[in-house]
Amino acid sequence: xxxTILIVEDEADLATLLRYNLEAKGFKALVANDGDExxxxxxxVKPDLILLDWMLPVxxxxxxxxxxxxxxxxxxxxxxxxTAKGEEGDKVRGLATGADDYMVKPFSTLELMAxxxxxxxxxxxxxxxxxxxxxxIELDKKNFRVLREGKEIHLGPIEYRLLEYLMxxxxxxxxxxQLLNNVWGSDxxxxxxxxxxxxxxxxxxxxxxxxxxxxxxVRGAGYAFDExx
Numbered sequence: 001x002x003x004t005i006l007i008v009e010d011e012a013d014l015a016t017l018l019r020y021n022l023e024a025k026g027f028k029a030l031v032a033n034d035g036d037e038x039x040x041x042x043x044x045v046k047p048d049l050i051l052l053d054w055m056l057p058v059x060x061x062x063x064x065x066x067x068x069x070x071x072x073x074x075x076x077x078x079x080x081x082x083t084a085k086g087e088e089g090d091k092v093r094g095l096a097t098g099a100d101d102y103m104v105k106p107f108s109t110l111e112l113m114a115x116x117x118x119x120x121x122x123x124x125x126x127x128x129x130x131x132x133x134x135x136x137i138e139l140d141k142k143n144f145r146v147l148r149e150g151k152e153i154h155l156g157p158i159e160y161r162l163l164e165y166l167m168x169x170x171x172x173x174x175x176x177x178q179l180l181n182n183v184w185g186s187d188x189x190x191x192x193x194x195x196x197x198x199x200x201x202x203x204x205x206x207x208x209x210x211x212x213x214x215x216x217x218v219r220g221a222g223y224a225f226d227e228x229x
Contacts, residue, residue, distance in 0.1 A: 003120055004028045006047035008038040008064065009082065010056055014105075018051060021109050021182065022116075026168050035059030042074060048124050049116060054083035054094065062097050069098035078119045082107070110185045132167040134225065137206070137214060139167055148211065158183065159202040166215065166225035175222040199223055 005027050009015040015031050022029040030047065032038035034057050041047075050068075054061040061081060068074040081099040083090065094102050101115055132139040138147045144160060146153045155163065161183045166174065174182075176192040184190055199215060207213050216226040 002026050002028055003048040003124060004030065004045065005116065006030045006032060006038065006041060006045075006050045008032045008035070008050060008056065008061065009053045010034060011053070017109065018112075021113060024165070024169055024172075024182065025113055025117075027116075035061075035064050038064060042068075046073070047077060049078045049080070049120060051080050051082055051112075051116075052099070054081055054085060054090075062094065065094075065097045065099055076123075078123050080112070080115060080119070108185050110182065132164065134167055134170055135214065136211075137167075139164055148206065153205050153208070155202065155205055158198050159205060162198055162202055163206075163225075166223065170225050173218045173221050173224040178222070195223075 005022050007015050007018050007022075007029060009018065009031070010033050012033070015033070019029040019031055030041055030045065032041050036058065038050075038052075052061045052065060056064070061083070065079055065081070068077065068079070078100045079098065080101045080103060081094040082103055082105060083094070084105045085091075085094075091102050100119055103112055103115070131141065136149045139145075140147070141164065146155055146160065146163065162179065165179065165183055176195040179195050180190060180192070184194075203213055203215055206215070214226050216224045218224060
């Protein structure tokens, strides 16, 4: 079972980026472009967490948050407010209205994903899988361990995050830019070659005992964790 997250955001590009990153993490993502659409979705599907833009047309995020907190069926759904309003008074207002967390645009998607997982660990820990498994490789997210054929493989922090990210969507091809943004973070400058270097290190660690290489290179596109290894 994975968590369902509702994105309420009228900026189409940002909504698409958030949906992509959430799905890459294994979450189910729903998108509403305004308050009315969000209300309609929640009437049909109760999300496990809401990413809520403050500045929405027609009905503001603050007003939506206030309404949902007064409704018994939605009162306990965690809400992270997303806004360009960065003043202390705005943050206090957002949290006082009932938001569980607050992020100022532009923000790091890596940090947002970490905050989502932190909130879900408290509110719905059963929805966060602690293990990723593919073939004879198991990644234990709780203890930061990687096993292959039951034997532990020691990885550096970047190689571990690369493997975790690739294993969240088996078979999906990720470009170097996507890996840079989601493993290193969009606010850290490293070039494409850095990805190749760390992929090579990861491959070396995973195939130390001459096992089959699970990472597939797609020429001109990027890398994928191969579902057929």
